[in-house]
Amino acid sequence: MIAEVAEVTVRDAVPEDAVNGVLPRWVALPETVEEIAAVLRACAERDLAVVPAGGGTKLHWGPPPERCDVLLDLCCVNEILEHAAGDLVVRAQAGVTMDALAGTLAAKGQELALDVPFPQDATVGGTLATALPGPRSFRYGTARDLLIGITVVLPDGTIARSGGKVVKNVAGYDLGKLFTGSYGTLGVIAEATFRLHPLPAARRWVVTELDRAEAAPVAAALATSQAEPSAVEVDWPDPGGPVTLAALVEGAAAEARAGALRELAGGSVTEERPPWWGLIEHDEVLAEARFLPAGAGASSTRWPRPGWPCAARWPPAGCCWRRGATWPRTSWPPPSRGCANERGCTCWPPRTTGSTGGGR
């Protein structure tokens, strides 16, 4: 296949490569933006359907792809291109894992304020493509709010950029917004530039257990407090049981601010992250609904209400209510991925020369 993509590693797919039960024919492992473009161009010319993949942590979400001829595995496009600490900006390639990125940034006392699930495997590209926010999006916004520049490859192989590497920039359309949350349906995210925040000097959680009726007004009071929590989260595993409410404060004065929140909510102040905090147990999420913060008082029988939009993303400014029911899937965890290139990841399965042509 794809003989003219001679410089790109391509191998035959194996059963572990299946996307939600749909087995691709080939797996392409580009290492540069140009190689991504070469693969997409070649596929477009042959009418081959492409599914882009990062760490594979959310690849099976949603319905299976209608077609998948080529799995475009971006694990080898994994360079952190520039961390301009003085500018609070980082530019990274799509295949960089969120943990690797966090490690680099933390060395200079900074962070990308997105607390995404599965950061060990989740990648920059996949994080953007799925736009799944974590609890702290309440204060910092979601991926689209922290993304300031993007390089994408369109299905025809065109490489396009928008935004840049400065936070303040209104030149041209913001393609980053369109690609964030597009689940790979508009093209492939190849590189991204984010605005960063200083790592908070300290963190405190205020954790309190409440009756259901108390939860909504207390959550609202916490969320609007001038102690400025970074997140307010609810855990309610048993619909007949109590509700646990937790608020996070971050900063040098976290202890004093947490004290102010405890005045509102009761409970205790801790340095320990609650075990359920921001956790999506692998595949146990049944559904997510978005509602306005004041809707948090609705009982489970009225939720979701008709007209409330449901999506695989949770609300940017509300709480996420997770029901206890699980819907286990069979294929967790996904195979670990990576390549044995100079940037130090290890591919799974080991890289092989494509048996039908190409490869090196």
Add this chain to the structure above:
Amino acid sequence: MMDTLVAALRSVLPADSVITDPVRLRTYECDGLTYHRATPGVVVLPGTAEQVAQVVRLCNEHGVPFVARGSGTGLSGGALPREDGVLIVTSKMRAVLEIDLANRRAVVEPGVTNLAITEAVRDQGYYYAPDPSSQQVCSIGGNVAENSGGAHCLKYGFTVNHVEACEIVTPDGDLVTLDRMDPGYDLLGAFIGSEGTLGIATKITVRLSRAPEAVTTVLAAFESIEQGGQAVSAIIGAGIVPAAIEMMDALAIEAAEAAVACSYPEGAGAVLIVELDGPAAEVELQFARLRQICANAFELRVAADAAERAAIWKGRKSAFAAVGRISPAYIVQDGVVPRTSLPAVLAAIDRLSAEHGIRVANVFHAGDGNLHPLVLFDDEEPGAGERAEVVSGAILDLCVEHGGSITGEHGVGVDKARYMPKMFSADDLDTMQLVRCAFDPRGLANPGKVFPTPRLCGEVPGVRKGVHPLVESGKAEQF
């Protein structure tokens, strides 16, 4: 064509909402960028979203372009009318429709001014965060079109980070709602900042922010701009994200002093305004650190109350208009560089200034590298305007060279469309054009803005395949 359109407009709008009188039309011939002017073919003042939709549908039926305008304070000519088109002015749509503090949001019509939103909720302890300098008059609809920022966007972000939903009239006249909470593509994010080329916002749901517990505003005077710049780097390096960090150079201070007698410290080579806000305990710690960082400032003033805070901001907020006191004419530029490039870029601006004999006053949002050089010239002096243009354009070149942007908050509009190819490749622009054509296939929504070469959507870029035959045969080169 225009006559039949005007008759049709009169059939759907009240009589006083359709303006054709040439004298009255002239009121609308430019926005805040006054050196681009055009008399609109007709001006309409719709009072409802449905009327906006009807106007746009009529424009479609007649194949006539339309331009939306809010308060007309834009600085890039985004609301420059078309002589062959309709100017849709939202000034009659000024209702605050709903304030929902429980959900921290307000729903407003596009003609509502930015500041009016804050004024409606201030007593309850809330505010609308983006604060462009023109906030007393600029409209929220215009803010959405331009993705406006303001002095405090260093910490709080731009319009796009504070708008939850927009009802818009699409370029073919449909009334639809784009909501951040909707599943699917983030069309709201793409719409905001599209400068009226993807439709017209008719109802806007904004996020309201809780007023901070404490605000500390500091004015630090330094002997030189370099010292001020070092302080900015040290603040960021200390992990502090102030609400705002603004800097003015000696010439800008001189102008502000002449205009509003802001009494900034005498002899300052640069003043820095730093505003810290947030929980009181946090602000107190940050302020202590800030004092250490600004140890080499020769004067440090701390506002004790709201009146003193206003006094500190007075000079900065009046800076643009103030240069009128020291120069007969001036160009307000808007460019962005990475913050760490500020010293190099300011030095290069100095060189440009000396080389062309054109004075440049620098006022900028130092925290995010957003420069607003004021290029001063005497329009009576032959050739001075041209030289000022050269300097102004060269400053944008500097911004692009340093990896920045040709506009941080004023927009591309008609003014900077020609600079877009300096920042973006043909493929980048073609891809943006695909978005344009998805919304506006007939190219009727604010044509001629943002993009340098307006294309018809029939000519939408195909895939570039291989080398152009002319290049291959050696008859042409691509740059």
